[in-house]
């Protein structure tokens with residue numbers, strides 16, 4: 607891992623009128639590092655993820671990102687066009703519901719291939735070959751390349767969404783409850799796949815989850831949120847094995863009792 611952060615979140619707050627979405631959140635994310643954001647429903651995880659990924663402008667604070675040319679830029683000082691370019695080339699966003707991240711009425715191959723076209727690839731043969739290669743990497747058989755995702759199971763759709771996000775070689779990927787809503791056995795397989803890909807590609811990732819098992823399996827570090835605040839952060843194994851805050855202790859023990 608590099609000694610320079612890839613992303614720095616500095617005192618980010620988001621208020622919805624008088625309601626707190628998230629408040630005074632700060633952390634650094636290093637290249638190749640996976641950070642889990644955990645907390646119960648309403649604790650501010652999605653708000654924070656959206657503020658960091660430029661989908662929702664924070665009320666206060668800043669988010670800086672180290673570009674490929676090593677310059678550090680404030681995401682909210684960039685033009686809309688620059689932000690869109692960054693999202694297309696350097697970032698991926700995996701939604702909990704694959705339908706939010708896929709085009710359901712075009713083929714699996716086109717779902718992956720159009721991302722390559724968006725970054726300038728024009729050779730149809732190469733695009734199709736790369737798309738098929740990526741379908742294989744997410745364990746979707748080549749003979750499904752012309753099928754639409756609406757004909758896929760939930761797990762397959764999620765794997766397709768991952769292929770669509772990773773095909774352009776991003777450096778940072780955001781994941782919002784990537785295994786939420788799937789059967790437990792499907793979740794386990796998907797988590798293994800995500801873990802393998804993230805580590806093989808050396809990706810940095812921010813994973814929002816209410817599931818501590820997902821955090822344990824995928825992340826190096828985690829932050830625990832409550833009422834919009836970060837109440838505890840640290841290496842994932844440390845936080846889960848030796849939680850310092852009473853709220854984190856409660857979260858961990860409630861999972862262990864299940």
Ligand SMILES: Nc1ncnc2c1ncn2[C@@H]1O[C@H](COP(=O)(O)OP(=O)(O)OP(=O)(O)O)[C@@H](O)[C@H]1O
Nearest residue numbers: 622625626627645646647648649650651652653654
């Ligand atoms: N668009 C909005 N308008 C007003 N309040 C909002 C809006 N979005 C979120 N909130 C509030 O902000 C707080 C944090 O919500 P957020 O969705 O970020 O939490 P979360 O931890 O992601 O929850 P969940 O796991 O249920 O998605 C909650 O009190 C929520 O009601």
